[in-house]
Amino acid sequence: MAGTLRSSWTIIVPLAGLIVLALTWQVSPGPLLAAGIAAVLVGAVLSAVHHAEIVAQRVGEPFGSLVLAVAVTVIEVALIVTLIASGGPGSHSLARDTVFAAVMITANGIVGLALLVGAIRHGVTRFNPEGTGAELAVVATLATVTMVLPTFTSSRPGPEFSPLQLGFAAIASLALYGVFVLTQTVRHRDFFLPVALPGETPEDVHAPPPTVRATVTSLGLLCAALIAVVGLAKTVSPVIEAGVTQSGIPESFVGVVIALLVLLPEGLAATRAAAAGRMQTSLNLGYGSAIASIGLTIPAIAVATVWLEGPLTLGLGGTQIVLLVLTVAVGILTVVPGRATRLQGSIHLVLFAAFVFLAMFP
Template identity: 65%
Template sequence: MRRAAFRLPAAAWTAAVPLVSLLALVFGWGRDLPGFAVAIVALCLAGAVLAAVHHAEVVAHRVGEPFGSLVLAVAVTVIEVALIVTLMVDGGPKTASLARDTVFAAVMITCNGIVGLSLLVGALRNRVAVFNAEGSGAALASVATLATLSLVLPTFTTAKPGPEFSAAQLTFAACASLALYGLFVSVQTIRHRDYFLPVVTGTDRGDDRHAAPPTARAALISLGLLLVSLVAVVGNAKAVSPTIESAVTEAGLPQAVVGVVIALLVLLPETLAAVRAASRDRVQTSLNLAYGSALASIGLTIPAIAVASLWLSGPLLLGLGPVHMVLLALTVAVGTLTVVPGRATLLQGGVHLVVLAAYLFLAVSP
């Protein structure tokens, strides 16, 4: 029996909300919004997040795993990169560390928040969450390598003072990021695709497998509406960012909190999609979304920033401080111990969420 979620969404709220959110973006772009307008934009932002998750699931059901999770991860990250570059071009010296703050926030949210929530939901449902250790381990190793090359090494290089890369070093980091991300995608989707497929258990509801896949036309419409939803999510996040920045300044919080809030908003679609997948006993799909998003965030952002640095004025701070390096090392260590067995309980999910809570607390109170 075909599920309603995979019918042509032409007249559904999931088709109307992205368009309304896009209109709110058009009318609010570049304007100093009053309080009631910010509230409306925030509502549109929330609706666009829910619509993005729906359309991502439609596309994923059409193309299958692991392509489905890759679609959402790459789409969100491409628009996130555009948002970072736009804010850096317009923001002046105070945005010198925005790329670093946002990318690191994305890594912590995906590798601890999304992974932790997914394991928690999967373990609550089946007592033990089961996934492919081979695929998840390879993804985590790639994330750790890219994060170290792009966010840790700039703190220790000496070609340029401060936590910065020289032009040659930034070029190398950009090329290495693109090469490793391209290699990972090729392994995930072609050579070792079976490592990234959900593990079938006796309690798997199998809703997606038994439901008839959407037609090519319905999937294309959902793909278009997914892109519209993501543009609305990121654009409206940018529209409310001045309010966020003002609130952060008035509260006396560090500027890095802005990057954290923006990353939280932008990653909402992937978080909801991952939790829904885990609730259907598809923990591997959730991990694909989490680690794939972290990889895309680094692998696409660093090359984009390298190109943008040609016309960006001022320093480009990429190196992490000691506290964040410790949190990154802890994340990699905990993640390794989580994925190697291919099984996880409530404890592993809780540990990841505690690491995320520590990061968020220290971002507010360094």
Template identity: 65%
Template sequence: MVTRLRALGMQWTTVVPLLAVVLLALTWGRDLPGVVVALVTLILAGAVLAAVHHAEVIAHRVGEPFGSLVLAVAVTIIEVALIVTLMADGGDKSSTLARDTVFAAVMITCNGIVGLCLLVGALRHRVAVFNPEGTGAALATVATLATLCLVLPTFTTTKQGPEFTTSQLTFAAVASLILYGLFVTTQTVRHRDYFLPLTKQGQVIDADSHAEVPSSRQALTSLGLLALALVGVVGLAKGVSPTIESGVESAGMPHAVVGVIIALLVLLPETIAAVRATRRDRVQTSLNLALGSAMASIGLTIPAVAVASVWLAGPLVLGLSATHMVLLALTVIVGTLTVVPGRATPLQGGVHLVLFAAYLELAVTP
């Protein structure tokens, strides 16, 4: 019975990415009626779940912390592609889309995913245990990137408005890539043990023994299907984006909510994978996924948007409002206090989730 269920799961995760790409080819560049939008949304959700499955297969094959890096980069590729394609079609009204989506990703990962995983981990295992050295390094990098790319543009004076000049944007893009590269090197080469799961006694868990390690052939197959799933997610999300934008406008909500919805969509695979890891008492893996995704979201998205701004019409607004800067500062402070002990109770998870709820409330009603 178990074998049949596994075979059914493998068939499902194989068929859905292929179906997503076929549906993308049939709907690309067309105005979609409501019924088709519903079908596209259903396949889109299936492609996201398939992407999670194949990313986890690859992650299990290569081990931690490489597995977390695979999924974080995969999710960021989705985000970058969505932002650039929507900015190319949106004109001036999309000038803040990159800022809104990246900041939403930071708040979702650093408060939503982190809070949810700490709460689930602490409730399930009494105390959520993680490595403060690796997690602290990740949080420091996220805070630096967020300040450099999203806060400083509000205070620069060479160019009017919360925008960087060309030279400033170039510097921010290059610095982001350098910081992200340094972190990846630290995470995977020089100090890999800082990012491995810990037992409650503080011992490093260097192997994930919850399932048999996939073969190289299975991992390569999953890599190809992951690529197809990501292409399907990007293309189908772009297809339903006009419906999202019109829905936001008709509801009378700010255009920034579009960025929040995009970030929630592309971070769904991260959220599912992080909660699964927490349930297996791999809280460090969950934090690697959350903070790694936040870091990749800034460190890779900003350089990509900077390059795209060469041919994209309209301004590129990156500076945060005062309200969002307060939320970012509070997130960094609370995150630091959470990370330092290396252990978390349900209280810490609840605090982060309240911050995330406050962000959502202020996004809808600024």
């Protein structure tokens, strides 16, 4: 009976989210309506995690993590382009703020929480350093090429790329993302598979796959839930912007809030996987989401600049660059041994807290 109720709930909520999205689209919600929309948004996030896990069980790792990361990122790109096109305050730097926030949230927040939960539950977490190290290297390269270099180039005043430079960064990002997906799913898939805990067999690591019908249904409901999550996040974004402005927090913090909302499904899925002993799945979700966020967003924004007006600020400031460098350095020390304890998880969470605090109080 409980399973039936859970199944019904996860079917109803995504559809209800789409209905609420249709009814509130282009509506400026007041505080009470915004609270109701937020409640539906949270339900859609939880439903998305449920259906993502079903799809992941069917297709196996690392395809399951890839499905969720790409699905969320594609819709995130649509949200960013829509908000930039609206021409609101700070829209010229919204892509940079959101993508950098996504990198910090995934590489420190999601990874750190997963490591901490996994270590508390199992003592020492184990994962493949070959695959995880490759993911971290791709994140570092993409972030540097797309968000650090614009701060130091001289073709345009300010932290901007020239059209030619932006085109190169977009093509390089898309090409590197394609090579990563090929490596992760075809050539070296074994580098990204979960590592069995002591005493476990491969059958213990991999849950029994659901039926094809259940998988297809969950895939459709996953897409519906993600559309509802991002659409409802856009609907409540004016309330978020107003709250940020009234509190005196920099407008760039709006990008952090948007990234937090959009990445909730990955965060919950990664934490649950870590608690179940599938740390490699958690790291695939964390770093894979960061790779997808940069590798798909920057090319899409580059194409959108053909019709979008105004400057496009991509270069990071000094504080952000320091945080990015420290994140990569700590990530290397975490990944190389192939195992981690509560200490590594705590370090990443402190870095994430520092990022959020400095975004609010630069």
